Amino acid sequence: MMLGFSWLAGCKPTAGMKASELPKEWFEINGFLKIAPDGQVTIMSPNPEIGQNVKTSMPMLVAEELDIDWKQVVVEQAPLNTSIFKRQLAGGSQSIRASWQSLRMAGATARQMLREAAAQAWQVPLSEVTAKQGVLQHVASGKKASYGEMASAAAKLEVPKEVQLKNSQDFTIIGTSKKNVDGPKIVTGKPLYGLDIYKEGMLIAMIVHPPAFGMKFKSMDATSAKQMPGIVDVFTFKTYEEGYSKSAFDNTAFNELVVVVGKSTWEVMNAKKAVRVEWEPISDSTEEMDLFGRKMTVRTPAGLESSETHQAKMAEMGSMPGKVVRRDGNPEEVFANAARILERNYSAPFLAHNTMEPMNFFANVTADKAELVGPIQTPEFLEKSAAARLGLPLEKVDIQMTRMGGGFGRRLYGHFLVEAAVISQRMKAPVKLVYTREDDMTFGTYRPSYYATYRAALDANNRLIGFHVRAGGVPESPLAANRFPAGAIDHYLAEEWTIESNITVGAFRAPRSNFIAAAEQSFLDELAEAMGKDPITLRLELLERAKKNPVGENNDYDAARYAGVLELVREKSGWDKGIVPQGRGVAAYFCHNSYVANVVDLEVKEGQPIVHKVYCAVDCGIVVNPDAAINLSEGGLVDGIGHALYSSLTFKDGVPQQRNFDQYRLIRHGEAPRSIEVHFVKNDTDPTGLGEPPFPPVFGAVANALYKATGKRYYHQPFFPAIG
Amino acid sequence: MAIFKLNVNGKSREVDVDPSTPLLWVLRDHLQLVGTKYGCGIAQCGACTVHLDGYAARSCQTPVSSVGKQAVTTIEGLSEEGDHPVQQAWLEHDVPQCGYCQAGQIMSAVALLKAIPNPSDEQIESIMSGNICRCGTYTRIKAAIKSAAEKSK
Structure with missing residues (x-):
């Protein structure tokens, strides 16, 4: 079968900067790849690309088993087609882990079909045909052909059901560093992102949403806005209709919106300011949601919330018994009889994802179909939402994935895709919906605000005999009760609580872990000090206990691998070699199936933290693309340091107090670490994810390093305002 | 609306826009040069950086009426073959x-x-x-x- 190209043209990974001619004729071997007569191979990258580099690393898995020279590979973003591609979603650091088998199978079956085609053409037994580096060969007869020469015949064969995959020691592509396939396009400014879409007759749309959580649309006067140059229409619409059962990714704080549609961005931006809208308070409400097949009633309370009130309420909840999630032994009795109790409280604010590319989507909806193009982490889910809203059958909704200017979880929640579709349907025209930075930052779907209380019971000999965590947040709890140090302490109690809110929240890089790791790892640091132990030694002793004689049966970590990253970071940072001139802190965490330990070296100079060096030890199994894995880890560390020190979103009477980067502080060049060393534990375990795991522990390492640098403990994020 | 003659990446270009329109949106909406990005609109993030006569400028805060004869260079015009x-x-x-x-x-x-x-x-x-x-x-x-x-x- 010959296939044309989509507008998302292929990317040559290793070509020079000149756009190279791509062959016109391709033979599709299976849904994952097609081969041209000249031997070039196009590999489909199934998942959304948000900067985690799956567009390079996922095709590497196919290329490995196909056994081809990577220079012959062209990568193309796959269409949304879950009958071929599984789990086309960017989230949970699962892309590589979930597709480790299927992508290699795609390459291996194609290789098998090429061998079969050669065996038939040459009239030789299949077992005597080899396929290596894009060349088919029959040694006895001296016959030889490129994959390209056999592609036409191979494409006509049945796809084999069973094939042998390579042993990891035979890998030639996996485990070698391959550069970002979109690199040349990125550095020359080629159109790659949703915001870069411009089409004939396309209109620009921008929304006006309530200024505060707890408010909704009442009425508007758009008379003057409609008369402004370039403005085509101003109207209101509902993103989701009443009675629609929302999925987990249909989350939106503001369902009824005002939209301004016009011919150019600047004209629409100006007209937006001229629309006079009246808002009114919301009432308490409930709605049915379908959370991955589970029906749930979600309550939204009325009211205009403030950060000060949140803080007071969280402290109050933290002082009262919560819902017991795990109890080992008899923690109450141990605490009652303890010689000494260490108790500390930790908190963190709401955060906005702040992807550099604000929310946007292109939609061209006609009477019988919808073309939706743009940045979305959950295309499969949002295709259903859009189809339901537009009244179109699923097969008439076509979602195309663009490269995304960041995700961090924000683009899991695709209300903007549905909004664009509804606007296009109403305008009967192609429309690009664009959020301004202010719209993006004040629209909700934030990282929740969290609070945790940690308590440790020590006996008269300063031995740890009991451990207690009580955690909660607005509106969710960050607790993972079965993670370390559960399983390492005989008497353990975990409790949680929540405070409901009308401020919408969503997954933010390593959800929940991104707070609880900092709290727990700071507490362990202070506990080690109270016990007179080195902080790494204390952790390793607890892990040794969990490994040899674990308490309870549901412990959600592998104590040996956890200890492995601590030992590696201890070695690489020279932890035992004595004193470093700066404050030095350590932390480790397990989440999203990978283990990470970080050591941060910093000093505080005239009130400004200067991060000199970060050591990072990672166990994510087999590392597919080492240099890219280092880059992603470096990014997670910088991101974590930035949010630990500087970032915060606060509210007053429901109004977000930060609207743009002059008020919301993100880490900048001079505040980033001077150098970062990333080390991987070498093993043969199937790969797990890397987008999230390096992020949570670094918050704790920063807090612990700040203590060494300043003599003061830091409990409440962001830490920067309390320094100096 | 007014007509502006601009020198963009060594070529003479003409646009008919409101004088207050930021250079960023002139490049993106009117000249199909989308390499220059919108990030914040208030010169805080640098995603929209271009060169005016060789000096870095934030195009989101540069009204088209202020560009005049200055040579505008965008990422697309930095080098012929992307080999700067x-x-x-x-x-x-x-x-x-x-x-x-x-x-x-x-x-x-x-x-x-x-x-x-x-x-x-x-x-x-x-x-x-x-x-x-x-x-x-x-x-x-x-x-x-x-x-x-x-x-x-």
Whole structure:
């Protein structure tokens, strides 16, 4: 079968900067790849690309088993087609882990079909045909052909059901560093992102949403806005209709919106300011949601919330018994009889994802179909939402994935895709919906605000005999009760609580872990000090206990691998070699199936933290693309340091107090670490994810390093305002 | 609306827009040059950085009426074949993650190296502080700038 190209043209990974001619004729071997007569191979990258580099690393898995020279590979973003591609979603650091088998199978079956085609053409037994580096060969007869020469015949064969995959020691592509396939396009400014879409007759749309959580649309006067140059229409619409059962990714704080549609961005931006809208308070409400097949009633309370009130309420909840999630032994009795109790409280604010590319989507909806193009982490889910809203059958909704200017979880929640579709349907025209930075930052779907209380019971000999965590947040709890140090302490109690809110929240890089790791790892640091132990030694002793004689049966970590990253970071940072001139802190965490330990070296100079060096030890199994894995880890560390020190979103009477980067502080060049060393534990375990795991522990390492640098403990994020 | 004659990437271009329109939106909406990115609209993030007569400028805060005869250079016009030493250094260090801010980073870096051919770490940190990278590629950006400086010696 010959296939044309989509507008998302292929990317040559290793070509020079000149756009190279791509062959016109391709033979599709299976849904994952097609081969041209000249031997070039196009590999489909199934998942959304948000900067985690799956567009390079996922095709590497196919290329490995196909056994081809990577220079012959062209990568193309796959269409949304879950009958071929599984789990086309960017989230949970699962892309590589979930597709480790299927992508290699795609390459291996194609290789098998090429061998079969050669065996038939040459009239030789299949077992005597080899396929290596894009060349088919029959040694006895001296016959030889490129994959390209056999592609036409191979494409006509049945796809084999069973094939042998390579042993990891035979890998030639996996485990070698391959550069970002979109690199040349990125550095020359080629159109790659949703915001870069411009089409004939396309209109620009921008929304006006309530200024505060707890408010909704009442009425508007758009008379003057409609008369402004370039403005085509101003109207209101509902993103989701009443009675629609929302999925987990249909989350939106503001369902009824005002939209301004016009011919150019600047004209629409100006007209937006001229629309006079009246808002009114919301009432308490409930709605049915379908959370991955589970029906749930979600309550939204009325009211205009403030950060000060949140803080007071969280402290109050933290002082009262919560819902017991795990109890080992008899923690109450141990605490009652303890010689000494260490108790500390930790908190963190709401955060906005702040992807550099604000929310946007292109939609061209006609009477019988919808073309939706743009940045979305959950295309499969949002295709259903859009189809339901537009009244179109699923097969008439076509979602195309663009490269995304960041995700961090924000683009899991695709209300903007549905909004664009509804606007296009109403305008009967192609429309690009664009959020301004202010719209993006004040629209909700934030990282929740969290609070945790940690308590440790020590006996008269300063031995740890009991451990207690009580955690909660607005509106969710960050607790993972079965993670370390559960399983390492005989008497353990975990409790949680929540405070409901009308401020919408969503997954933010390593959800929940991104707070609880900092709290727990700071507490362990202070506990080690109270016990007179080195902080790494204390952790390793607890892990040794969990490994040899674990308490309870549901412990959600592998104590040996956890200890492995601590030992590696201890070695690489020279932890035992004595004193470093700066404050030095350590932390480790397990989440999203990978283990990470970080050591941060910093000093505080005239009130400004200067991060000199970060050591990072990672166990994510087999590392597919080492240099890219280092880059992603470096990014997670910088991101974590930035949010630990500087970032915060606060509210007053429901109004977000930060609207743009002059008020919301993100880490900048001079505040980033001077150098970062990333080390991987070498093993043969199937790969797990890397987008999230390096992020949570670094918050704790920063807090612990700040203590060494300043003599003061830091409990409440962001830490920067309390320094100096 | 008014007609403006602009010199963009060495070519003469004409647009009919409101004089207050930022150069950013003239480039993106009217001249199909989408390499220059929108990030904040208030000159805080640097994603929209272009060159005016070789100096870095935030195009989101540059009204088209103020451009005049100044030569506008965007990422698309930085080199014919994408082979400017800074672009090459970016590829050598495989800097980008999501990539969205990188055109602005590159334009700031080129202007920096023009002003200071051999910058210190502190100079890089200070001058590049106007460009946010949300993915956190700062250490690689610094390494790429130093590579480009080294090669241009």
